Amino acid sequence: MKMASDAGRVRMLLTILMLLILIGSFGLLAGLVYFCESVIEPPSTA
Amino acid sequence: MTLQGWLQVGLTLLVGFLISIPVGRYLASVVMDRATALDRLFDPLDTCLYRLIGRRICARAMDWKAYTLHMLATNLFMAIIIFLILVFQDYLPLNPRHFTGMEPMLAFNTAVSFITNTDWQAYGGETTLSNFSQMAAITFPMFTSATTGFVVAMAFIRAFTVRDRGANLGNFYRDLIRFTTRVLMPAAFVLALPLIAQGEPQTLAAGVVAHTAQGAEQSIALGPVGSLESIKHLGTNGGGFFNANAAHPFENPTPITNLVQTLLMIVLPSSIVLCFGEMIGNRRQGWVLYGVMAAMLIVFLPAVVVPEQAGTPLLAKAGIETAATSHQPGGNMEGKEVRFGIVQSGLFAAVTTLFTTGSVNSMHDSYTPLGGMGTFIGMMLQCVFGGKGVGFLAALVFGIIGVFVAGLMVGRTPQFLGKKIEKPEIVLVALTLLIHPLVILAPTGWSVVAPYGVAAMANAAMHGYSEVLYAFTSSAANNGSAFAGLNAGTPWYTMATAAVILLGRYPPIIFMMALAGSVAAKPTTPATAGTLRTDTLKFGAFWLGTILVVGALTFLPALVLGPVAEFFAMKSGLLF
Numbered sequence: 111m112k113m114a115s116d117a118g119r120v121r122m123l124l125t126i127l128m129l130l131i132l133i134g135s136f137g138l139l140a141g142l143v144y145f146c147e148s149v150i151e152p153p154s155t156a
Numbered sequence: 157m158t159l160q161g162w163l164q165v166g167l168t169l170l171v172g173f174l175i176s177i178p179v180g181r182y183l184a185s186v187v188m189d190r191a192t193a194l195d196r197l198f199d200p201l202d203t204c205l206y207r208l209i210g211r212r213i214c215a216r217a218m219d220w221k222a223y224t225l226h227m228l229a230t231n232l233f234m235a236i237i238i239f240l241i242l243v244f245q246d247y248l249p250l251n252p253r254h255f256t257g258m259e260p261m262l263a264f265n266t267a268v269s270f271i272t273n274t275d276w277q278a279y280g281g282e283t284t285l286s287n288f289s290q291m292a293a294i295t296f297p298m299f300t301s302a303t304t305g306f307v308v309a310m311a312f313i314r315a316f317t318v319r320d321r322g323a324n325l326g327n328f329y330r331d332l333i334r335f336t337t338r339v340l341m342p343a344a345f346v347l348a349l350p351l352i353a354q355g356e357p358q359t360l361a362a363g364v365v366a367h368t369a370q371g372a373e374q375s376i377a378l379g380p381v382g383s384l385e386s387i388k389h390l391g392t393n394g395g396g397f398f399n400a401n402a403a404h405p406f407e408n409p410t411p412i413t414n415l416v417q418t419l420l421m422i423v424l425p426s427s428i429v430l431c432f433g434e435m436i437g438n439r440r441q442g443w444v445l446y447g448v449m450a451a452m453l454i455v456f457l458p459a460v461v462v463p464e465q466a467g468t469p470l471l472a473k474a475g476i477e478t479a480a481t482s483h484q485p486g487g488n489m490e491g492k493e494v495r496f497g498i499v500q501s502g503l504f505a506a507v508t509t510l511f512t513t514g515s516v517n518s519m520h521d522s523y524t525p526l527g528g529m530g531t532f533i534g535m536m537l538q539c540v541f542g543g544k545g546v547g548f549l550a551a552l553v554f555g556i557i558g559v560f561v562a563g564l565m566v567g568r569t570p571q572f573l574g575k576k577i578e579k580p581e582i583v584l585v586a587l588t589l590l591i592h593p594l595v596i597l598a599p600t601g602w603s604v605v606a607p608y609g610v611a612a613m614a615n616a617a618m619h620g621y622s623e624v625l626y627a628f629t630s631s632a633a634n635n636g637s638a639f640a641g642l643n644a645g646t647p648w649y650t651m652a653t654a655a656v657i658l659l660g661r662y663p664p665i666i667f668m669m670a671l672a673g674s675v676a677a678k679p680t681t682p683a684t685a686g687t688l689r690t691d692t693l694k695f696g697a698f699w700l701g702t703i704l705v706v707g708a709l710t711f712l713p714a715l716v717l718g719p720v721a722e723f724f725a726m727k728s729g730l731l732f
Contacts, residue, residue: 124260125243132239132264136232139662143224146670150580150677 157458157465158480161499165461168415168503172422173450179423180430180442186338187310187331187435198337205333214333217324220673223311224666226328227304231271231662234300239267241293242285251286252362253377258284261647265654270294272661273301273543275388275395275514275636276653278644282377282398287360294395295384299340300332302391302424305545307331308665309428312549313435315672316573322676344387350416352382355409381406385413389420392543394514394636401637402504402517403493414500414517421513424544432548436573441691445551448700452540453510460509460523460530461502464488468524468726491522502527510534512543514636521615521623521640525726528622528639529719535633536711537703538592543634546661549668551703553588556581556671558702559690568688574680581671588667593710595632595659599652600625600714608648614641618725619732622718627653632660 206214242263269276311325352358363377381397398404433442465487467478480486485497492501501518509531534540539551563570570577603609603624613620626639631653
């Protein structure tokens with residue numbers, strides 16, 4: 111019984127970890143968008 | 157190759173190309189907000205969806221940054237939903253076989269894989285997923301991921317046509333909904349019907365139990381297969397309901413379904429190139445790019461089929477008849493379905509990798525070394541039509557490099573479709589070009605020296621290396637097919653392929669969207685006598701040369717270590 115509940119707890123922790131990795135990955139990708147914005151030179155107004 | 161074999165290949169491609177012409181024009185009508193015959197039917201549905209998402213946000217003009225961020229946010233939202241469905245499928249309905257929830261790491265891999273149009277499967281569908289998961293977490297993202305790739309490409313093209321300095325590259329949600337309701341949804345529905353009529357199951361039943369001749373009981377899984385199959389190929393997705401994918405008789409029961417599925421893989425990626433010509437108001441430019449891609453297809457497709465039909469000297473030495481006769485197919489039949497034979501298997505393998513779909517009707521691991529190598533080429537170059545949208549963008553990357561190099565060579569200002577190509581564009585193009593080999597070669601190199609990477613290989617030496625190289629190439633190209641042989645379910649491969657899938661999909665899209673923003677902000681320079689024209693046969697040849705030289709320089713060494721070395725080892729009698 112204890113082993114089953116331990117396995118369930120590990121599974122839940124892994125689920126949360128994977129969700130955080132997923133969200134974090136997309137957060138980094140959003141950061142990449144802002145990096146690319148800095149690569150594009152502002153258009154000349156002259 | 158027999159004449160009949162060449163005819164099968166030639167006619168299939170011809171039909172695919174002919175279909176792409178009207179479809180390309182129809183796609184342009186959809187993207188350019190022109191009236192279509194389906195408007196009366198689907199306008200009310202569109203309105204409901206706009207209301208659901210928010211009318212204001214669906215009416216907003218988006219620049220490249222807003223478009224990209226909304227695309228990322230929507231993809232993240234859907235990935236979370238898919239992940240949760242897979243992990244908690246035992247609490248959800250339509251689970252007649254009472255499957256438990258998917259392991260979180262595997263669910264992460266699967267969610268990332270299906271939201272990115274990769275459809276890499278480190279699980280067996282019929283032994284892992286409930287019918288609800290098959291529909292909501294597998295079939296549903298086949299629509300949205302296909303649409304995402306397409307609409308991003310369309311926003312990119314608009315950058316060359318807008319006159320507002322890039323303030324409006326379209327609206328992501330509007331594009332997403334219009335492409336889904338005007339193209340994918342009706343086409344997938346209509347095309348599922350002949351597939352079901354040919355014998356693909358479409359049911360919510362658990363399955364049937366068969367009694368074998370030996371008296372044993374065999375459980376045969378059923379499910380909503382037909383509805384998955386049409387969008388799986390139309391959207392260049394590739395993920396199967398069953399583990400054996402399109403080699404399974406329920407996924408691909410007859411030569412007719414095989415032909416339909418092959419054509420479905422071809423139609424959208426090739427149509428998009430013609431849609432591009434329509435959108436920029438220069439059909440000739442679309443045809444030049446189409447010609448470049450078709451030329452590569454005509455060269456690379458036989459690179460898979462011909463070696464398979466030729467067989468190997470070792471098969472001949474073992475007394476196997478390798479010449480095709482009226483009684484037997486000859487060549488290398490290992491890993492292929494008898495009902496399809498060598499040509500239909502090789503053609504399917506070539507099309508699924510060149511158009512980066514990922515569906516398989518034969519086991520690529522069993523191909524001859526050279527035939528197997530042919531399956532790598534499309535995924536490495538990504539632009540022998542490639543996937544719908546992303547393959548087209550990859551081709552444009554090479555086109556912009558071609559313009560830049562040609563401009564430097566002849567002393568003309570590099571200009572592509574009326575926009576000057578300067579430092580920021582070249583930085584972004586270089587980043588796009590470099591990330592693809594990086595995410596393939598780095599993890600492959602690591603995996604073939606790390607003990608946990610080597611332990612998952614089913615074969616030794618060059619063949620084992622090819623299995624690993626294929627896994628990462630397929631992941632990076634968002635193809636999703638497997639060479640097989642590699643145990644992709646280990647923690648290392650589960651997480652590494654997921655990371656490669658993400659890096660192979662989104663950073664190139666972000667770089668290309670930034671490039672779109674950059675060129676859209678520039679004024680359109682009218683063509684003069686000094687402008688290097690890109691819609692000529694001469695530039696098409698240069699474009700083709702750029703793709704082949706850059707592609708060969710990048711990937712040939714990696715292929716030499718695998719399939720090429722295996723070919724020469726096989727010639728001397730060594731097998732792995």
